[in-house]
Amino acid sequence: MTRDLVASGSADLVVVGSGIVGLGAAYAAVRRGLSVIVVDRTDRPVGATIRNFGHICIGTQMGRAREFADTTRGIWLQLAADAGFWVRESGTLIAARNVGELAVLERAAGEAGAADDVRMLSAQALRERAPLREGTVIGGAFIASDLQTNPREAADAIVRHLSDLGVEFRFRTAVTGVSGARVETTRGTIDAGRVVVAVGHDVDQLLPDLAESLGVVRCALDMMRLGATMPRAFDAPLLTGWSLLRYGRFADYPETAALRERMHAERPDLAALDLNQMYTQLPDGTLILGDSHAKAVQPGPFQPESAFGAFVDEARALLDIDDIRVIERWQGVYASGSDEFLIEEPEPGLHVIAATTGIGMTTGLGLAEHTLRNTIERTPQLAQGGTA
Ligand SMILES: Cc1cc2nc3c(=O)[nH]c(=O)nc-3n(C[C@H](O)[C@H](O)[C@H](O)COP(=O)(O)OP(=O)(O)OC[C@H]3O[C@@H](n4cnc5c(N)ncnc54)[C@H](O)[C@@H]3O)c2cc1C
Known part of the structure; x- marks a missing residue:
């Protein structure tokens, strides 16, 4: 021994x-x-x-x-202060590109007790807080309680x-x-x-x-990090309509069921990736984006290039970004039950x-x-x- x-x-x-x-x-x-x-x-x-x-x-x-x-919120803030790493009380921005997405956000903002937590934003207010391409959003929302870390x-x-x-x-x-x-x-x-x-x-x-x-099985996700030129920084993580289909708060609204049906009918290619189109900007200015989801006891290690192509295409369509450089791609896995x-x-x-x-x-x-x-x-x- x-x-x-x-x-x-x-x-x-x-x-x-x-x-x-x-x-x-x-x-x-x-x-x-x-x-x-x-x-x-x-x-x-x-x-x-x-x-x-x-x-x-x-x-x-x-x-x-x-x-x-x-x-968890309080513990992150305490740990960040004591251990000396970056956490910001950023909140979260959500972009609505159509009336279906806006209806889900209005429902959330209108619920009892939501006033301090979910606030509607005009398209202009949203564009002042994230580098969104002109004419791509009709409004959005801000979730106040959220945090971001690296x-x-x-x-x-x-x-x-x-x-x-x-x-x-x-x-x-x-x-x-x-x-x-x-x-x-x-x-x-x-x-x-x-x-x-x-x-x-x-x-x-x-x-x-x-x-x-x-x-309990595995859920494998494709992710990437970009460098890009953009007219302004993101004040907060940015979610889209695809995110509204996933998170517990929005999941049971009838407006969300209607939105899911519409998005799946309009973009079966993105629905097949089980896309959550979202963005977080790191302190160095680079942008994490993704993600796709594939569940199995043991998902394969091979990452389809079509997913990365879709992430970049969707980013170009929504964001006012130029000179895109792919810095990294990776697979993440989490437990799913x-x-x-x-x-x-x-x-x-x-x-x-x-x-x-x-x-x-x-x-x-x-x-x-x-x-x-x-x-x-x-x-x-x-x-x-x-x-x-
Ligand atoms: C791509 C991606 C994006 C995500 N985005 C978000 C997000 O934005 N917000 C959010 O809230 N969550 C997000 N999640 C989910 C979140 O990251 C996970 O839920 C969380 O990190 C899980 O933490 P964990 O400690 O359970 O697992 P892990 O971080 O995976 O840690 C498990 C550890 O156990 C160790 N281990 C396993 N088996 C053994 C063994 N037999 N002996 C010794 N060590 C062992 C491993 O080496 C590993 O270090 C995301 C996940 C992924 C993959």
Whole structure:
């Protein structure tokens, strides 16, 4: 046996996975005085948490997702201040290109209690806040509560901050088995007071029966980053009618059903990509855009060029941009299930959590906080900051 294989240890909480959900669990625990070990098979976070838009879309959520999102908002702001990374209280802009899209936004803005959260914007007001091509929009809306971060930097900064707070990270260490009191890894066994499994879409590799029973599969997304000349910067992330078809807040309106039918009839090519046409601009001025969606237990790795062509064509049609340079293309994968969240305790002390739609940046920190608060309140030994 090599020296690495006998390395072990113990902690009040062992977290499997250093994506945003695992980092959220570690943060919730270390703030409460618990000892924490985070184990990840990669050398640093490189999963869904760094491959996304960095759009923390709180105002588009409903129900439990909104509760987690509201909690998540405060934690992002606190972490950004303490760990020193970029988060802006940008809100979100939504462009309406036709009366069908406008009708969905008017419905949302007209709902009780929406006044502070969703505000209608004129086409001119929208064009003052994003580089939209003249004549492309007839109006839009602004969602006030949303945030934006740079996903390429946030996770690393949180890892550094949590390390300073005393969290131990074991990277390049794969977890091969979990129970409520023990984690088996490729570098030895760790005893644990509690275990949080936050491995996102790879839950089927660690707990295949649980993943199968809940119907958790993978959703693969094509994404790209552009450089371009544009007359002004984006004040906020920009969503379009395709986004309205996806998010919980708008999903059940009759106006949305009518819009879906119209968009699918007019653009079957984009509907086949399961497009969410949206844009986030990074602090360096480059633009993240996407995305397409393909769900399967194991989606293929090959990214169709037609998707990237569609992203660029749609961007040219909507945005007043020129000199487009494609800087990067990549595939992101997240967990997808029939419910919005996976929250299971298959045996005492073993917590398995994931966002099972593409809203983990918006809800993951709140989901983790909620899980830790519940488990610590149920465990007097942990509540006193005790050691496992
Ligand atoms: C392209 C794309 C765009 C998105 N856009 C947005 C957005 O704008 N807003 C939003 O809210 N959400 C968005 N999402 C969703 C969001 O990114 C995810 O929901 C979230 O990042 C999931 O976090 P996680 O911690 O569960 O998973 P991950 O970040 O994937 O982390 C899981 C970690 O577990 C580790 N792991 C897995 N198995 C093991 C094992 N056996 N042993 C050790 N380690 C293991 C992996 O190495 C990985 O580091 C997007 C996702 C994608 C892919």
